[in-house]
Amino acid sequence: MNKYLILITLFVVHLSAILAQDDLLSLLEEEETTEYAVAAFKTNRVVNGHSIENTAAGVMDVKISHRFSPISEGFYDIFGLDGATIRIGVDYGISDRLMIGLGRNSYEKTFDGFVKYKILRQSTGKKNMPLTLVYLADAQIVTLKFQNPERENFFSSRLFYTHQLLIGRKFSEGFSAQIMPTLVHRNLVPTEADKNDVISIGVAARQKISKRVAVTAEYYYVLPDQLGEDFHNSLSIGFDIETGGHVFQFHFSNSRFMTYKGFITETTDRWFYENDGENLLSGIRFGFNISRVFTIVKPKSLQ
Amino acid sequence: MKNVLLAFVMLLVTVVTVAAQGKFYSKTAMVSFNASTPLEDIDAQTNTGTIVLDTETGKLESSVLVKAFQFKRALMQEHFNENYMESSKYPKAVFKGEITNLSEVNFKKDGDYKVKVKGTMEMHGVKKEIMTNGILNVAGKNLKVNADFIVACADYEIKIPSVVADKVAKEVKVTVNTALQALAGK
Numbered sequence: 128m129n130k131y132l133i134l135i136t137l138f139v140v141h142l143s144a145i146l147a148q149d150d151l152l153s154l155l156e157e158e159e160t161t162e163y164a165v166a167a168f169k170t171n172r173v174v175n176g177h178s179i180e181n182t183a184a185g186v187m188d189v190k191i192s193h194r195f196s197p198i199s200e201g202f203y204d205i206f207g208l209d210g211a212t213i214r215i216g217v218d219y220g221i222s223d224r225l226m227i228g229l230g231r232n233s234y235e236k237t238f239d240g241f242v243k244y245k246i247l248r249q250s251t252g253k254k255n256m257p258l259t260l261v262y263l264a265d266a267q268i269v270t271l272k273f274q275n276p277e278r279e280n281f282f283s284s285r286l287f288y289t290h291q292l293l294i295g296r297k298f299s300e301g302f303s304a305q306i307m308p309t310l311v312h313r314n315l316v317p318t319e320a321d322k323n324d325v326i327s328i329g330v331a332a333r334q335k336i337s338k339r340v341a342v343t344a345e346y347y348y349v350l351p352d353q354l355g356e357d358f359h360n361s362l363s364i365g366f367d368i369e370t371g372g373h374v375f376q377f378h379f380s381n382s383r384f385m386t387y388k389g390f391i392t393e394t395t396d397r398w399f400y401e402n403d404g405e406n407l408l409s410g411i412r413f414g415f416n417i418s419r420v421f422t423i424v425k426p427k428s429l430q
Numbered sequence: 431m432k433n434v435l436l437a438f439v440m441l442l443v444t445v446v447t448v449a450a451q452g453k454f455y456s457k458t459a460m461v462s463f464n465a466s467t468p469l470e471d472i473d474a475q476t477n478t479g480t481i482v483l484d485t486e487t488g489k490l491e492s493s494v495l496v497k498a499f500q501f502k503r504a505l506m507q508e509h510f511n512e513n514y515m516e517s518s519k520y521p522k523a524v525f526k527g528e529i530t531n532l533s534e535v536n537f538k539k540d541g542d543y544k545v546k547v548k549g550t551m552e553m554h555g556v557k558k559e560i561m562t563n564g565i566l567n568v569a570g571k572n573l574k575v576n577a578d579f580i581v582a583c584a585d586y587e588i589k590i591p592s593v594v595a596d597k598v599a600k601e602v603k604v605t606v607n608t609a610l611q612a613l614a615g616k
Contacts, residue, residue, distance in 0.1 A: 151482035151491040152524070154613060155455055162497065166508050183504030220504075300518060338513045339591070371594055372505060422503040 164249040167259065167297035167305075170374045170418045171218060171226070171243075173331040173345040174363035175382060175390045179259045179295035179305050181245055182220035185424030190216045190230070194383045194414040197396065207412055214385040219423070224248075232385055239386050241265035241289075249296055258296050259305075265289040267386045284315035287388035291329075301335035309347070311391050322353040325392050327360075333367065341367040343378070347391050359397045361390040376416040383412055452485035452537070454573050459608035461494045463581075470597040472506065474499040481575065483610060488532035490547060492525045492606065514588050515554055523553035525560075535566055542567050547577065554586040564606075573610040578603060 168178035171188065182188045196210025204210060216230030216239075224245040231238050247260040267287040273280040288311070295305030307329035316323055331345040345363045365378025381398050382390040396410030459479030465472040476498040483490050496517035501507035511517040527549010529535070535543045543566045551560045564577030581602045583590055590598045 151453070151484060151489055152480065152493055152526075154453065154482055155457065155480055158457075160495070166512055183508075186504050300512075369509075371509075371597070420503075420505050422505075425502045426500055426504075428500055 159253045161250050161252045161254040164251075164259070164297040167249075167295060167303035168333050168343070169341060169367040169369050170376070170416075172376070172416060172418075173305075173333070173343050174365050174376065174378045174380060174414075174416075175361065175385055176307065176309075176329060176331070176345060176347070176387065177241075177243065177261070177263055177291065177293060178331065178333075179245075179261050179293045179303075181224065181226045181243060181261075182218045182420070184220045184223045185422060185426070186220050187421045187423050188218040188220075188228075188418055189421070190214070190218065190416055190418050192216070192385055192414070192416040194380070194385060195412050196383075197409055197412050198379075199409040199411070212383060212385075230385075232389075234384060234389065236270045237267050237386055237389075238270065239265060239267045258294055261293040261295075263289070263291040263293065265291070265387055267388050286314050287386070288312040289387035291387070301341075302332070304330070304332040306330050307347075309387065309391065311388050313388060313392065318355075321355065325353045326350050327391050339369045343367055343376070349391060354392060357395055358392065359394050361394045362398055372420055374416075374418040376418070378414055379411050380414055381410045381412070383414075453482060453613040454485060454610035455482045455613045456480065456608040456610050459492070459494075459575075459606060461499075461604070461606050463499075463602050463604045465599040465602040467597055467599050471502075472598060474501045474507070474510070476500060479606065479608065481606070481608060481610065482613070483529075483573070483575070485532075485535075485537055485573075488529035490525075490527055490529060490549065494523050496521060496523060496553070514583075514590075520553065520555050523551070525549055525551050527560075529566075535568070537568055540569050551581075554588055556586045558585050571612065574608070575610060576605075576607050578605040580604075 166180070168180045171178055171180045171182055192214045193211050196204055196207035198206045200207050212232065212234040214230050214232045216228060218226060218228035220226045226243050227241065229240045241263060243261060243263045245259065245261050247256055247258060249259045250256045269285045289309065291307055291309040293305050293307045295303060297303040309327045309329055311325045313323050313325070327347045327349040329345065329347040331343070333341045333343040335341045343365045347361045349360055359381065361380065361382040363378050363380035363382065365376055368375045381396040382394040384390040384393060398408065398410060400409060457480050458477050459481045460475060460477045461479040462473065462475035476494060478498045479492060479494040481492040496515045497511055499507070499510065501510065527547055530546045530548050535545060545564050545566045546561070547564055548561045551558050560579060562577055562579035564575060567574035581604055583600055583602065590600065
């Protein structure tokens, strides 16, 4: 009897071994991989400031940006288009974490350069990381002729520095947000009341409204008692439109500067003027960034 | 005694059946595709495809992570994942099917065999029956598979916007190429 039991057991084992062929792929053990969140923003800028995205390794990103005069200037100025300032810049991704960039602004003939490094990258799977953390170091050199050439001027007076941490997360396919503690250092300030070091906290977000169009917003809050009363916080709202190799960013802002020292510490316009009935929105300007990427170095695995 | 012998034989048969079920696999299958047009080179590849072939039944299954495809241009790769394949939603492309003319393959004799493969391809959330021809190479105990087939974007509801309609091929050629090794255990 016992032997029969063994026989039956063996038969069942035998049968199940044959039947267990249903799903071939399940025979292979799947290795867990790390999946990094990509494209939290369409490009490495939100509007004026940086986003948590980097230019990919080996890719050059050429940017041409314009900011115009206030729209309220009306048809005479083609709603501000006559008063254009321009920045031409080039960004390059050295690795997937490290990128550099250079630019030249027509306003105050300012050169800017930066280094940006992704310290943490949002990922799921083998490595789980809820946030992306980026450090940005940016320097600006104003090369405009000194306003008072008769007094002793120093080269260091032309220099401005920015240090920024960008902490962000891609919450869903469509929505990403980031917060950016920022320090702007100014070697030379107009009066003693103006602080050399200006601390601000930025927030920015993007929401996709279709696969290729997204709404973005960026706001920099300057902590109180650092700037004079004439200066205001920079708020920008824009659209990112992606068409193959280009990203077009159109936006409205109360700031006309594309450098950190400019839009954080020198923005003099406001979005709303409460007591100025007919010029309620007189501080708003139109602007755009156009970004075009070129692959310079192809990924190693494909060479 | 007789019964013990029978049991032993059966056990042996079981073990042999399981071990020699003739399953071969690869986790490093080269999968590439080409959606180029005269206006734009669009091609990508990965060598992380998985494939399992049961030489007894002819069953063939294969899978590849969509995000694993490497493009020459990073932005193209981003668009491929975000806008076309939606790889966060549909991470894998899976084929499950079989070799329909298995009897024509002699696994004991070296050579190239033309095989017909039929099955279901699932990607971008859409399942579709496909048929293709491939080459199965037998060299001793080693097998190699080489197949290519055409995937029509519309069949898998992969939309190509009109702006880039001239730049992206509507029919994409997919190539699979790999050596297979025997699957031990199980």
